[in-house]
Amino acid sequence: MLENLIAQPADKILALMAAYKADPRDTKVDLGVGVYKDASGNTPVMRAVKEAERRILADQSSKSYTGLAGDPAFSDAMIDLVLDGAVARDRIAAVATPGGTGAIRQALELIKMAAPDATVWLSNPTWPNHPSIIKYLGMKMFEYRYFDSETRGVDFAGLIEDLGTVPAGDVVLIHGCCHNPTGANLTAEQLSEVIALLKSRGAIPLVDIAYQGFGDGLDDDAQATRAIASSFDEVLIAASCSKNFGIYRERTGILMAISATAEGQPLTQQTLAFLNRQNYSFPPDHGARVVTTILTDPELRADWEAELEETRNGMLALRQQLADELKRLTNSDRFSFLADHRGMFSRLGTTPEMVEKLRADHGIYMVGDSRMNIAGLNAKTVPILAKAIVDAGI
Missing domain, CATH: 3.90.1150.10 (Aspartate Aminotransferase, domain 1)
Incomplete structure (x- = not known):
């Protein structure tokens, strides 16, 4: 064999x-x-990570599983960090994942289940793992222009022209901030035009936000994701804690799936838990618990934000x-x-x-x-x- x-x-x-x-x-x-x-x-x-780990080590009484979706407190803390009320909480399903890569993988698995004929549109260029995972899963993908090698900025005219051909039901992957690999981001005005265009086309956004806090600040870096989330009936968001918490090896991420209504959320949540079960059963908890400890403690959070x-x-x-x-x-x-x-x-x-x-x-x-x-x-x-x-x- x-x-x-x-x-x-x-x-x-x-x-x-x-x-x-x-x-x-x-x-x-x-x-x-x-x-x-x-x-x-x-x-x-980071200082706050060390202190959170010290507290966890002192207080933790069990290493038992948390649940297929991970600790609900982690989901709540991350949803608040990324979305800050931009979408009603009862519309959001979420699962902890092994890093942002795991969140992207689960998002693509969800798309494959829900819309097997959908094409995933990627910026050219994008993070190499995006097309690699899509190809491995046997899904369809297409590129839209993004980077202008002459100006080293966004090729906005090319981007708009390409996204203007997206068929209804296709998924468009958008970098939430700090575009990887170019570092070139859409302005707020450009983002508004992209949102209006994608809504008119009937597309579904998949946001990859891996660097919140590395660009213009925690809130500013989340504005694009929040604007997208509040503008569409359905949105997928993959978020990573590797960079902004510095916990690369702990593999801490989250996938959020926004349903059109609160009534649709339970089925989405059940499906995400099912996908976790198929891929790795229960997600890792240590990094998620560190993040939750920091985000829910005012003193630790202030120190983390300062660093x-x-x-x-x-x-x-x-x-x-x-x-x-x-x-x-x-x-x-x-x-x-x-x-x-x-x-x-x-x-x-x-x-x-x-x-x-x-x-x-x-x-x-x-x-x-x-x-x-x-x-x-x-x-x-x-x-x-x-x-x-x-x-x-x-």
Whole structure:
């Protein structure tokens, strides 16, 4: 049996990590892996997370299962964090998932059950796991234009033209904030136009919000998701706690499914619980319990929000420093988009050949599509990257 297996494509980011580790140059810079790092290159455990874990360890009296949907208190806390009353609670079904990836997987499984002929529309580009999971599930997918490689902003005219052809009943995946991999986001006015267009087409939004708090702040980053949720009868929302709580390895996420009416919610909730049962039975609880402890304790929440703001502002400062240094070196504003982008990532909009030149000649490691992790920089490595970009002729 096993001899019939076919080798799967190697993960490009893992290969990039291995190449970076093997590089002996002292000036090498890792901008590949999509994990937040501080100025020392570490992914720290947040203060509130450590305190929440201390309390849980002291007070927890059982490791028994919570339930197929996870702890209801986690769902309530996350629904409040993401939606803040934008939709009546009795319309929202929710299940805890192993990370945001698990939430995306369960959302796609739900779509496949409820509308097996639906096509899932993805921005071009998007997070590589989106098309990978869709392809694995044997679902139909189509792309809509999103990124303009000339301006390094949103190709809004192309986006509107493509979404204007979406058939009724199809699903359109939208990044809630901090678009991955480009860092380019829709303005509030553009989002309103997209919402009106998708409503007129009869499309169903699937929102992937993985970086709430990393862009313009917790509430500002959720505004797009809340606007979408309040505008449609049915919406799916996949949210991750990996980045904003820094608990990557705890695999903590949630899928929310908004039904048209409160009467339809129980069937949706039962179906989500069924899907959890089929895929992994009971979801992991530790990370979810940490998140719940933080969000429901005023003191812990305040400390968490303060540290998250420090993280966000640190990334914004690195963006501005890089844009300023490139302006100094080039005497032009053509890299100003770096300061305008939000989240961990920006896409330079250059070729794979140029990305390879950056690696070979300067020890700058980024994904082949020119996505770079801004959080991989610090004040000392920004000038190194800026000089490499200019020397490479990008």
